[in-house]
Amino acid sequence: MTALDARPQAPAAVLRFPEGFRWGTATAAYQIEGAAAEDGRTPSVWDTFSRTPGKVRNGDTGDIAADHYHRLDEDIALMRRLGVTDYRFSIAWPRVRPTGSGPVNAKGLDFYRRLVDGLLEAGIRPVATLYHWDLPQELEDEGGWTNRDTAYRFAEYAEIMAGAVGDRVATWTTLNEPWCAAFLGYGNGVHAPGRTSDLDALRAAHHLNLAHGLAARALRGALPAESEISLTLNLHAVRPLSAAPEDRDAARRIDAVGNRIFLDPVFHGRLPEDLVRDTAGVTDWSFVADGDLATASVPIDSLGINYYSPSVVAAGSSESPSPWAGAERHVRFEPAPGPRTAMDWPVDADGLYEVLTRLRDELPGVPLVVTENGAAYEDYADPSGNVKDPERVAYLDSHLRAVHRALADGADVRGYFLWSLLDNFEWAFGYSKRFGIVHVDFATQRRTLKDSARWYAEAIARGGLEN
């Protein structure tokens, strides 16, 4: 052996994340649970919508999904194997309070108690989302999110959940992506309940802001002082195609109806003036009652960001019905450059950096958490049982680097939740799109770790990325 051979190997350099950084995975109830009619659960708008011919690819429904309701222990064991510190799940409102306003369903509560207790036993921090789009159908029949009462029913449900597991859930998120619930649900109708009305979409957006504030207040009153209350938004990383004033105005319009429609009420207690102006032909906003914006802006402890890809816009026009409440008459969407995922979404990690540093500047003092980020690819288990997904690994690696860059530049990012733990029901795409780092064979419900799952487990174990 020469002196050279004996030299100790330099440890591989690591792009390290801060001590205490949360490494999580995320899922949503309707996308994974299945057991749609079990133990007292009643239909949500997504049960109705997925049964409506032509709404979901292949006629897929969440009836069985990834059968997580029956495979709770196995799925918690998987997460323990990966070493995640946190798990972000959502609670199915129609499971715990069927019909949305009737009596509480003890069996529904029991399921979430088992989940939370199982996570704690596995050393995983539970992060619960109250609303990931599965509105009880009976509430939709009374107007859904276009009906102001829904916001009050939501606050009651928040209080029920705080009473059931409030002492054991570290973080409570009121809503997931209210933009999708309002504008895909009521604007272009691509999501449940499938309505197509700009007025309904704007009303829904306001009632979701109100629901968030009412629920945050109810939670604050019911939870231990150290509990964290949050909201998750899918902020659009919108870029003008050029510096021309018309293109910048197109970006402003999308920013107003895509981002500031939630940011301004929730963090500043006001509606964006330009949004009110832009939508004057749709509504005078008289559905905003005195005090609503003050309610919407009760202080919260962190903001969750879901990010997948950026949008590039120019002056022009797009098809209607759209999720843009009339802005589509002034805006054209341009394909962003770069490789694409199986959703045909461009891979562009700079967009995540842009969103995080914008929030650093606009919301100083508000801790940020990336509550979803990930990608769909055409994954399959090969004959030896391996699922090779190098594109997903590259996607995750580049986006975690963007988070690291934002941290280094002063954004207060506390954690990263990978979307998603399991292949699941991808809304209008049914089971045709696989976002999991764990492959699910939907015929047998067999779970197989993809290469990306092993990659993520290694990143968590070393506290960062290989440099």
Ligand code: GCO
């Ligand atoms: C979301 C969604 C997820 C989707 C994911 C991929 O909050 O948009 O929470 O449910 O599956 O975004 O489209």
